[in-house]
Amino acid sequence: MTVIQQEWMSNALFSGLPPDCVERLSHTTRNESFESRELIFREGEPADGFHLIQKGSVALEIFVEGRGAVMIETLGPGEVLGWSWLVEPYRWHFDAKALTATQTIVFGGRVVREVFESHRDCGYLMLKRFLPIIVQRLQATRLQFLDVYHARA
Amino acid sequence: MPAREATLTAVFEGHDAMLPSWFRVARIRSETQDTFTLELTADGEKTDFTFQPGQFNMLYVFGVGEVPISISGPPPLRDRIIHTIRAVGTVTRNLWRLKHGDIVGVRGPFGTAWPLKEAEGRDVVIVTGGIGLAPLRPVLYHLLHHRKKFGRVILLYGARTPNDLLYGDEFLWPALPLDLTVDYTVDRAKTDWRGQIGVVTTLIPRAEFDPSRAVTMVCGPEVMMRFTIRALSERGVASERIYVSMERSMKCAVGFCGHCQYGPAFVCKDGPVFRWDRVERLFGIREL
Numbered sequence: 366m367t368v369i370q371q372e373w374m375s376n377a378l379f380s381g382l383p384p385d386c387v388e389r390l391s392h393t394t395r396n397e398s399f400e401s402r403e404l405i406f407r408e409g410e411p412a413d414g415f416h417l418i419q420k421g422s423v424a425l426e427i428f429v430e431g432r433g434a435v436m437i438e439t440l441g442p443g444e445v446l447g448w449s450w451l452v453e454p455y456r457w458h459f460d461a462k463a464l465t466a467t468q469t470i471v472f473g474g475r476v477v478r479e480v481f482e483s484h485r486d487c488g489y490l491m492l493k494r495f496l497p498i499i500v501q502r503l504q505a506t507r508l509q510f511l512d513v514y515h516a517r518a
Numbered sequence: 519m520p521a522r523e524a525t526l527t528a529v530f531e532g533h534d535a536m537l538p539s540w541f542r543v544a545r546i547r548s549e550t551q552d553t554f555t556l557e558l559t560a561d562g563e564k565t566d567f568t569f570q571p572g573q574f575n576m577l578y579v580f581g582v583g584e585v586p587i588s589i590s591g592p593p594p595l596r597d598r599i600i601h602t603i604r605a606v607g608t609v610t611r612n613l614w615r616l617k618h619g620d621i622v623g624v625r626g627p628f629g630t631a632w633p634l635k636e637a638e639g640r641d642v643v644i645v646t647g648g649i650g651l652a653p654l655r656p657v658l659y660h661l662l663h664h665r666k667k668f669g670r671v672i673l674l675y676g677a678r679t680p681n682d683l684l685y686g687d688e689f690l691w692p693a694l695p696l697d698l699t700v701d702y703t704v705d706r707a708k709t710d711w712r713g714q715i716g717v718v719t720t721l722i723p724r725a726e727f728d729p730s731r732a733v734t735m736v737c738g739p740e741v742m743m744r745f746t747i748r749a750l751s752e753r754g755v756a757s758e759r760i761y762v763s764m765e766r767s768m769k770c771a772v773g774f775c776g777h778c779q780y781g782p783a784f785v786c787k788d789g790p791v792f793r794w795d796r797v798e799r800l801f802g803i804r805e806l
Contacts, residue, residue, distance in 0.1 A: 424715065436707055439714040441724065464712055501720075504745070508717040509705045513742040514648030514678050 373417050373470050376443060378494050386487035389480045393473040399463035405446070406457045412449035414474035418442050421467025426460040437506070439464065445498055450474030535772050538578045538623030543616045544598065550682050553649060554614050555590070555602045558622055566596055570631030571656030572763065572791040575599065576771050577613060578623030585609040586768040586786070588653035589627060593660065599624065602652035602684065628771040630791045632657050632735050633761055641669040641732040643725065643755075645746045647676040647718050650738035651684045653763055653790075657735060658689060658698070665697050670727050675702040676718030676742070680711055701725065718742065722749040729754035737763040744801065747794060757795035764789045764797070781806055 373379055373394065374387065382390075397416070399405055405416070405423060416423075423446055425438040437459065440446055446469065449457050455474065481488025541558035548554050556577075560567065569589050578584040585607070591600025605614045616622065634657065642661060644654050661671050675690070677683045683690060683702060690702055701721045703714035714721075718738075734750055736743050743762050750760055766778035766785040773787035781800040783789065800806055 422714070424709075426709065434709045436709060436711065436715045438716050439703070441714075443724070505717050505720050508719065508741075508745060511741060512678060512705065513717065513739055513745075514650070514676060514682070514705075515739075 372419065376417060378417070378445065378491075378498075382490060383487060386480070386484055386490070389484065389487070390472065390477065393476040393480070395471050395473075397469050397471050399467045399469075401463055401465050403463045403467075405461040405463060405467075405469075407460050408457050410457050412447060412455045412457045412474060414450050414472050414477065415448060416446040416469035416471050418444050418446055419468040419470060422464040423467055424462050424464050426462055428460065434460065437509070438502070445495075448495060448499055450477070451492075451495065535625060535628075536770065538576070538584075538625050541599065541622050541624045543618055543620045543622060545618070546614070546616065549602060549684055552606070553602060553604045553682075553684065555600060556613060556616075556622075557591075558599045558601075558624065560597055561621065567599055567627075568596060569593060569599075569627035569656075571634065571660055572631040572653060573627035573629045574653075574768075574771075574790065575601065575624050575626030575628070576768075577601065577609075578625070579609050579612045579616075580621070580623065582612045583609045584623070584625075584769075585613075586628075586771060588763075588790075590652040590655045592663075593656055602649065602655070604649045625771060628786055630789055632763075632791055633733060633793075634660055637661075637733040638667045639669065641672070641727040643672045643674065643727050643732050643734040643750075645674045645718060645722065645734060645736045645738075645750070647738035647742045648678065648682065649684070650742070650763070651675055653737050654735060655685065662696060662698065669731070670699065671697070672699045672701070672725050672727055674718055674721040674725060675700070676704070676721075676738075677702070678705050680704055680707050680713065699726070717745070719745045719749045722746070722753060733759050733761070735761045735763075740765075740801075757798060758793060760794035761791055762794055762797065763791050 418440055420442055423440045424436045426434040426436050429435050446461060449455060540561040542561045544559045545557040546554055571593060574586050574588045576584050577587050587601045587603055589599060590602040603610050603613055605611045646654050661668055673689060690700055703716050703718060703721055707715060732755060734755055736746050747760055764780060764785050766780055768786040769775045769777040771786045773784040778785040
C-alpha cells in the first residue's frame with residue numbers, strides 16, 4: 366500500500382471497501398497543494414474529480430452580481446470537497462478557494478465513474494457513502510437560510 | 519411544607535418572590551449591534567446574591583414591564599449581577615437605554631441549573647448559537663475555574679455573522695490561551711473572513727470528545743437545538759447526557775401563572791434546564 370493510499374484509506378468514506386475497489390481507485394489519485402486564497406475550482410468549469418482535504422481549509426463561494434463573492438460554506442481536514450463530478454453535465458456549481466495553505470488528495474472523476482460502472486458493487490457502496498455527505502450538506506445549507514440563531518431573545 | 523411556600527423560601531430566603539429588589543446599573547457594555555451586557559449592583563437590603571449557572575432573573579423596568587433574563591456572569595460575584603441581553607422587545611430596549619445609577623427591579627434567581635456536578639470527570643461539550651452563549655457563560659467560568667475536575671472541555675458556537683459573535687475576546691480569540699477547545703462558525707461572512715462558514719451542527723462531527731462519556735449542554739433557539747441534538751445523537755451521545763435550556767413566555771417565574779407551561783412542566787421552575795430524555799417527547803409536539 367502506498368503512502369498516499371494509506372492517507373485516504375483511513376477516511377471513513379473508504380473504510381471496508383473491497384481490495385480490488387481500493388486498488389482501482391488508487392490509480393486515480395494525486396496530491397495537490399494550494400496557497401492561501403488560491404482558487405481550487407471555478408463555477409461552470411468541468412468537474413474533474415473530488416478532493417479529500419488533508420490539511421487547511423477551503424471556502425465554497427458563489428459570485429453574486431453587485432455583491433461579489435459570497436462565502437456559503439467552509440470545509441476542513443477529512444472532509445470531501447466536490448460532488449459535481451458525480452452528476453451530469455459534470456461542471457462545478459460553486460467556486461472553491463483555499464482559505465489557508467491547503468493539501469488535498471484528488472480522485473479523478475472520469476476514472477472513478479468508470480470504476481463505479483465496471484464494479485457496480487464498489488460503485489453502490491461508494492454512492493451510499495457519498496449520499497449522507499450530500500444530505501448533511503443540504504441540511505446544513507437549509508438551516509443557514511433559516512437564520513436559526515435569531516429566534517431566541 | 520406546601521410547594522408554593524417551599525419555592526418562595528428556597529429562592530428568596532424570606533423575601534416574597536413576587537416583590538423585586540432594587541439594583542442599580544453599574545455598567546452597560548455593547549456586545550453586538552443588538553446585544554448588550556448589563557451589570558447591576560445591589561441597592562438596599564439584598565446584597566448577598568448567589569445563583570447557579572443556568573438560572574435566570576426577572577428584570578423589571580419601572581413603568582414598562584418585566585422580562586426573564588439568564589444570568590451570564592461568574593457565580594462568585596455576590597455584589598454584582600451580570601446579564602447579556604438582546605434588545606428585541608419593549609422591555610429589553612428600555613433596559614439598553616438605562617444609564618449608570620438607574621434603578622432596576624430584580625426578582626430571582628429562578629429555575630434549574632446546568633449539571634456541573636454530574637459533568638465532573640467527563641468531557642463537557644457545550645453547543646450554542648447566538649445569544650444562547652450567555653446562559654452558558656457561567657458554566658464556562660466554572661469549568662475553567664475547576665478545570666482539573668473535568669475531561670476535555672469543548673465550546674461549539676454559531677452565530678449569524680462575525681459581528682454577532684459574543685464574548686470574542688474572552689473565549690473565541692483570548693489574549694492568553696485557555697484550557698478550552700473552541701470551534702465557532704457563522705452563517706454569512708465577507709470574503710475577508712478566515713473562520714468557518716456553516717451552521718453550528720456542522721462542528722459536531724469534527725469535535726474530538728468521547729461521546730460515551732461526555733455531558734453536553736445545548737442552548738439556542740429550539741430549531742437549532744433540535745438539529746444539534748440530532749447531530750449529538752448521531753455521534754453516540756445518550757439522551758440522558760444531553761441537557762437543553764428551554765425558553766417560554768415566563769411571567770411569574772414561580773410556577774403559578776401558567777404562562778410557561780410545557781406539557782406537565784413549568785419552564786420557570788422545572789426548567790429552564792432540562793435533561794433531554796425528560797422533554798424529548800414534548801419537543802415533538804408542535805402545539806406546545
